[in-house]
Each structure stands twice: as C-alpha cells, then as structure tokens.
Amino acid sequence: MAPLPTPPAQPDDNPDTYLGLAPEEAERAATERGWSTVRTLPPGSIITMEFVQGRLNFEAKDGLVTRCWIG
Template identity: 50%
Template sequence: MDDRPAEPTERTDDPEAYVGLPGGQAEEQARSRGWANVRSLPPGAMITMEYVEGRLNFTVEDEKVVRCWQG
C-alpha cells in the first residue's frame, strides 16, 4: 500500500509561501497539501533539469527555505 497523499488535481500552493520556513516544516506542509514528491537541496546542488509533475523542490540554507519551485 502506498502511503503517499494522492496527487492534487489542482495545486493552489504558491511556492513563494514556503520561502523562510524551516526546511522540515516546509517539507511536512507540502506533503500534507498533497505534494507527492518533495525534495530539499543544498545551495548550488547539481540537479537535472527534468520536470517531474507533482514535485516541489526546496533550496535549504542554514535550515531555512531560500527558494522553492515546482517540477
């Protein structure tokens, strides 16, 4: 059984609303709002440019979200 929340049909979250939150709190909040895949990254992390529907990405610096984007 998959315990992940179902994919939201319409995302109403503004990624900018996560900026400034503690990293752990931002991840919890995103999952509780239906984001199937949440990824926290350090500043300057090398990542692929592959867009993944249902993924929310955070750049976390000094335990705070400094950037957030979908895909």
C-alpha cells in the same frame, strides 16, 4: 497494450509560501497540501532539469528555505 500512467496531481499552491520556513516544516506542509514528491537541496546542488509533475523542490541554507520551485 497497457494504459498510460496518470501523472500525480499538482496542488494549486504558491511556492513562495514556503520561503523562510525550516526545511522539515516546509516538507511536512507541502506533503499535507498534496505534493507527491518533496525534496530539499543544498545551495548550488547539481540536479537534472526535467520537469516532474507533482514535485516541489526546496533549496535550504542556514536552516531556512531560501528558494522553492515546482517540477
């Protein structure tokens, strides 16, 4: 039987530090801090709500990150 995969590490990072940044800058900083998956979404996007270890989500409006959450 194959071993269970190891989930990506989740950095010890405060999502609020990305608020007010340009999405490109926030994505670059998040990747540098160790997030394995970073995605930027427009406000009101329909997304699934499953939790993904190591993923950081941004909601951006008018060229700025307005919301950030883990998973």
